[in-house]
Amino acid sequence: MxxxxxxxxxxxxxxxxxxxxxxxxxxxxxxxxxxxxxxxxxxxxxxxxxxxxxxxxxxxxxxxxxxxxxxxxxxxxxxxxxxxxxxxxxxxxxxxxxxxAERVVKAKVTAASELPSAELDAIKAALKKRFGREVEIETAVDASLIGGAVIDAGDVVIDGSLKGKLERLQSTLSQ
Known part of the structure; x- marks a missing residue:
């Protein structure tokens, strides 16, 4: 590859x-x-x-x-x-x-269920503010996340899913 x-x-x-x-x-x-x-x-x-x-x-x-x-x-x-x-x-x-060249960031938002357009607009606005560029959003649904969402924007991954939080808590408790 x-x-x-x-x-x-x-x-x-x-x-x-x-x-x-x-x-x-x-x-x-x-x-x-x-x-x-x-x-x-x-x-x-x-x-x-x-x-x-x-x-x-x-x-x-x-x-x-x-x-x-x-x-x-x-x-x-x-x-x-x-x-x-x-x-x-x-x-x-x-x-x-x-x-x-077009100063566009492509982000993939994976959520536990379909997100309403208002939430997607808020995510898009926050990402635009963070990166200082236009943002194109692709959505996906992954029920295993339980709740929340994971945002993958190039080199940046923001895991706000309940599954991710539980995994981090388990890791902290097992140390």
Missing amino acids: TQALTLARPYARAAFALSREGGRTAAWSQALAFASRVAADPQAQALLGHPLLNPADAVGLLAPDGADEAFTRFLGLLADNRRLVLLPEITGQFEELRAE
Whole structure:
């Protein structure tokens, strides 16, 4: 996994630079997401890994309709270098670069039950104040948390769940 991330990094940076040059980061983001989903499919992986597959055919399989010429050339470069399997890692790193450039923090809020929109708005406002950036929130439900929520915003994890509090109490008592 680490090797794949290392190999993907220069491609992600190049893709981001090309997308910014053309002022099409959002379009590239969507195109990379599509190509990444296709490349991650087991049947497509078998086809993409076949040594007789023509790079132009691989690009035709992965490029979404309406993709710009720079994007298809980028996919062609990946195909020529046999790096199409790195598309999921390239896409992830591209999105990190885009979020950094747009000054956006992506946070995942996992709660024991569905949170009302007012609570999500309050969490979003608090995170915006803490990070000084716009915040995009993704939500998830995990009943094992019992109550409260866990917020994962990049390098920062805030565990306000009842499960987490009980685990910390148990750890303190067992010392």
